[in-house]
Amino acid sequence: MSRFDVTILGANSAIPTANRFPTAQLLNINESYYLIDCGEGTQIQLRKNKLKFQRIEVIFISHLHGDHYFGLIGLLTTMHLLKREKPLKIVGPEKLWEIITLQLDVAGTKLAYPVTFEPISFSNGALLHSDTKIEVTALKLNHRIACAGFVFKQKPKEPSVRKDKIQDHQLTIDEIKELKSGNSIERKGKELLNELIVQPQQPKAYAYVTDTKMNEQIIPFIKEVDLLYHETTFKKHETKRAKETYHSTTHQAAEIALKANVTKLMIGHYSTRYDNLEELRQECMEVFENTVLATEGETILV
């Protein structure tokens, strides 16, 4: 089985408290790591959770509010001090690179590892990254400053031929190849139907929707994902405050999940005013049943 899960490093909004860190998530796709946002203290959270941060291949930064990126320069510097050599890719708003290079320059630091920077194109469906394991596309969110969401889709994999059927029919290697390519085969004039023997591998998808007003335009782009992370900075009755601050309420996030027909909704980016986060989950469940909380240190399967 392939691995595809996300570990929550921080799920609080704007203001960090003594025990709630700002946004950061670590995606593990078959032991390749992808970091999504990097609030202050992310490197401390990675260590606490014993996640080997030198394994991170790409870092995605949604927007340039501090609770989503103030931990990045510290993480990059620590990777350098610990003698990283492996290349790193950063995907983020264009100005991010100016900030990083300025901070490295004044410190007289030349990173020991190669970094490539990919500026975000803020439009729905824009391709941001592709490798052998995943394809990542952008969502255009609606926040006070330019803000992107991300859709992480596993690359489609070769279908697998059922082991019991290989045994039953004593299939040859050539026959297995034929079946994998999508065709059926013939055995003594009888057809062995492809769909009875071959298991299609369903690639999974994770959508990450942080700081945004409720925004239905993203729905076609997150349709039927296995897991949707959607910010719920506020409770359901705070629609006015949510609108003013370009954030979402619990009900709004759950409505997006419902309309996009996703499998599971994970909520987060909680306002510091809320102590009982379970109440936010309950509100979402009034609209969309399969809702979980983003909780620091927990890992959710996609």
Place this chain on the structure above:
Amino acid sequence: MSRFDVTILGANSAIPTANRFPTAQLLNINESYYLIDCGEGTQIQLRKNKLKFQRIEVIFISHLHGDHYFGLIGLLTTMHLLKREKPLKIVGPEKLWEIITLQLDVAGTKLAYPVTFEPISFSNGALLHSDTKIEVTALKLNHRIACAGFVFKQKPKEPSVRKDKIQDHQLTIDEIKELKSGNSIERKGKELLNELIVQPQQPKAYAYVTDTKMNEQIIPFIKEVDLLYHETTFKKHETKRAKETYHSTTHQAAEIALKANVTKLMIGHYSTRYDNLEELRQECMEVFENTVLATEGETILV
């Protein structure tokens, strides 16, 4: 009695670990707060130690290596989000202001409180800040990039007249004034000597010496301070590594303390390689007896 103490928020060098934060110290002078350096996570440490960070009046940043300032932008932003109105002064290397304004600009943030920025003049004895309580002067340290130390001197206070003497001699208000101004007074042809009646108030001083090679040129400027913080990144035998990286060993720090004839030495900026910090203290004590460790969460009287 006036209060003058320093709380350690972080004392680790370069790389933060899960339970050792990079450099930050909070000076409390009669309930006015001054922050010295601000590594990543300083705002979290302030909260953990229940220190009201809106009370901070001046922030001093020694140099632009990340372990001394990556937490600053987050702290400034949180002060803003929590509706600070009180003015703040920042004293630091010139480029620091460029970094801060760039990060505020891209976030579309205009701070709700006035900030004044004072670029550091990197020369021994240069005046950096003065208010009713303290005077702060610079030390020119010897590090890979421009780095300042700081000397915090209490403002001299009016001498106090001994209460028992006021009683004994039934001193009048005019006589007390005369005594406070430094003169003696006459009583029926007999002189009441000033030095027998008046207690001079000895202003205290704290010197902060972070990232530097051993540097004897600072000695005249830290002479006889009550408390000297001096970095000890390395143990005594690591002189080569200390020199290469522009840091100090335990023995070097203790020698500076000895030659400057300070009352107490506090050490810190420990390399991540050391688990048993008491060993570093013992090494210092071979040269300078009155040595304490900078320990997160502890408060040391000046």
